[in-house]
Amino acid sequence: MTEKEIRKAAYQVLKYTNGNVCYSALCNYIQSKGFIIVELHTEAGNDILKKFGCYEQYANEKGIAVIQKAVSFVIIDSNLPTADKLHILLHETGHIDLHLLNKSTFADISGVERESQAELFAYRVQHFGKVRYWIYKLLCR
Numbered sequence: 415m416t417e418k419e420i421r422k423a424a425y426q427v428l429k430y431t432n433g434n435v436c437y438s439a440l441c442n443y444i445q446s447k448g449f450i451i452v453e454l455h456t457e458a459g460n461d462i463l464k465k466f467g468c469y470e471q472y473a474n475e476k477g478i479a480v481i482q483k484a485v486s487f488v489i490i491d492s493n494l495p496t497a498d499k500l501h502i503l504l505h506e507t508g509h510i511d512l513h514l515l516n517k518s519t520f521a522d523i524s525g526v527e528r529e530s531q532a533e534l535f536a537y538r539v540q541h542f543g544k545v546r547y548w549i550y551k552l553l554c555r
């Protein structure tokens with residue numbers, strides 16, 4: 415996956431959220447991809463993982479996107495500061511869009527490459543900026 419493809423994927427998130435990438439808008443985006451948001455260390459979040467028999471497996475995660483059997487989750491530690499939660503959700507969104515929903519790239523690249531691509535994706539979304547988003551929208555549609 416090239417940097418240009420990562421930038422394009424990041425732009426899709428900005429487009430979906432209309433340039434306003436806040437925590438709840440990002441949750442909506444992730445849910446639109448068929449993933450359930452699980453807020454770990456909340457009663458509801460813990461219950462979902464227990465229901466699917468994977469609470470112990472993920473109880474210590476800060477954030478992770480997984481496709482477990484027929485269910486897709488993004489698990490996020492609810493105790494993290496809001497800014498960290500947003501960044502981790504963006505990183506996991508990168509894994510969803512670049513890797514999990516794109517099996518060919520998942521197999522092609524190493525775990526280290528996947529991590530750096532997810533970080534680059536998160537960076538691109540967070541540092542695109544609202545003004546640049548509107549300019550990009552006008553010029554590059």
Ligand SMILES: [Zn+2]
Nearest residue numbers: 505509529532
């Ligand atoms: Zn990662």
